[in-house]
Amino acid sequence: MLAFIRRTWLLWPAIGLLLVFFLVPSLDLIQASVMNPDFTLEHFERIADRKVYLAVFWRTLQVSLIVAFLAALVGYPIAYFINLQPRKTQFLLIFLIFIPLWMSVLIRSYAWMIVLGRDGIINTALLGLGLTEEPVRLLFTSGAVYFAMLQILLPVQIVTAYSAMTEIDMDLMRAARVLGARPWQALRRVFIPLSLDGTITGAIIVFMLSMGFFITPALVGGRQDMMLANLIEFQVERLNWSFASALAILLLLGTVLTVIVIRRLGNLITRRIA
Amino acid sequence: MSGAAVSFRGVSKRYGPVDALADFDLEVKPGEFMTFLGPSGSGKTTALNVLAGFTHATAGEVMIDGRSVGGLPPEQRNVGMVFQSYSLFPHMNVFENVAFPLRLRGVAKAEVARRVGESLDMVRLADLGGRMPKELSGGQRQRVAFARAVVFEPPVLLMDEPLGALDLKLRQAMQLEIKRYHAQLGCTIVFVTHDQGEALALSDRIAVMGEGRIAQVDTPDRIYDYPKSRYVAEFIGKTNILTLEPGNAGAVRIVELGCDVPAQGALAEARMISVRPEKIERAAGRREGLIDFTARIDEVLFLGDLVHYSAVLPGGGALLFQEHRGPGATVLARGDTIELGFLLSDALPVSGREAAATAVGA
Ligand SMILES: Nc1ncnc2c1ncn2[C@@H]1O[C@H](COP(=O)(O)OP(=O)(O)O)[C@@H](O)[C@H]1O
């Protein structure tokens, strides 16, 4: 017993925090979702009966997957580029990439409204150049949601992929070259397999954050771009705690299951390309 | 497989104000075991990198088998290379690591399996093909790196301090292994080390380097017995550098010993001589032509069969000498005063800076 305490005491504060601030609320959530006021599954039945909830769930999943995929696709080459720079430049670039993370998502979403709106920078430029007669509808579209979410979450992806790349011993690339690999072969057979894991981790974080987004779709998207978190917020405002809890559980399960699938798939791909 | 000739013709490499390599000239014969020996920062790695194609020379030409390779990227030079940190691919198992160069060359599957098997056999790791690099000991990783570097039968093999990360015992065992591989493969080996013992034990010839230049190229025994400069004499083994000045008619004076010797041959022009510690013995007036002097024992390093001494000369200089413990030999103690001597034929004139004892011999 004493040995057990000595081995694990460093973890206790963290475990305590998790218990109080995560496990207890989660159990509360589960309990709230099946009570009205006695045990009932009516909230889940309502989710299953009314098409709109599942439709919003699937769209949330789809938007999050696409944003995560695009973040990986766009973020990977940026991280690669940063990793090729001299040390000092690397620190500077990473610092620059961190700056937007210090601003709240709300402000960054507002900024997109200013950029994309009828009188926004883009429309003003298009009109000024005579490329269009009428302002183009950019704001309150699905495209705006994808764009804004990608821009807001990209730093997370870049930093995660970059830190995975800094772990790679660049002598491995030299070894590959002298053993007969052309530059792209060395990249494909050595660098990419070794950085893929970190990149997938980044995409998973982006995906999880996306699943919970609601300010950005509410501000720059149209009615059709509502996400599950918007519905939860709507129900909470109406004090429908139980139904909000049921939706939250749907969101949680969807997120966890998808993350597991992405991980599995990622491991499979990593092994395949090596 | 047989080795290819390697030539460096006036190769220079500058990094800003630093001459990493300066006017580097060297001809390595086919199948030769050539070692670049020098302290850290003397340009050994730079020379290898220029040869492997990782670095472009500022001036000069590198040739393999008589053809200039300056314009070729590393993958077209067909040289094997073993890195100090082994650089095994961590996401591939041993078999895949060794198969890597063969697969890149489009070798058929069955042939890949056969040749990887042979290579792993040679380094005695035939059973470990399925292991991942992190599951291997340092010595085993070293062998895998070696198998991978030679599996495609490159005519030239480069090794940059390949044993630097191993402990002493393993290093000595691996030195024997490398000798065996070389005999078996017959390829030309360019080997880099800062360890003079390793260089002496392994090489056909040694290029002693200092500040980007070659100080001397020669066989191990000639490098040891006939160093041309004080730098080489002090880097290879230990030695005593004694200063000469004109003495009485027809003689030169050995300053530290305060004695005159006849100015014969090279001694007449030389300003320094090098005398190895093992060439100095207790005089006791036994031998003909012995240059003898008195010294006081200052330090004793007792190694059992061998004893190293540091002695103080009457003029204040220090002198190293060592003795094998022959029959009836006594061990001297600190503070003993003793007659020592050496043969003039064992004193080798060397060139180089006189002042500032830059003793690097370890
Ligand atoms: N990429 C580089 N940039 C700047 N200077 C370098 C670089 N590589 C080597 N040098 C310099 O060149 C000299 C020789 O280095 P190197 O060839 O690595 O020596 P060694 O392998 O003998 O220790 C050193 O002074 C080193 O600082």
Ligand SMILES: [Mg+2]
């Ligand atoms: Mg080096």
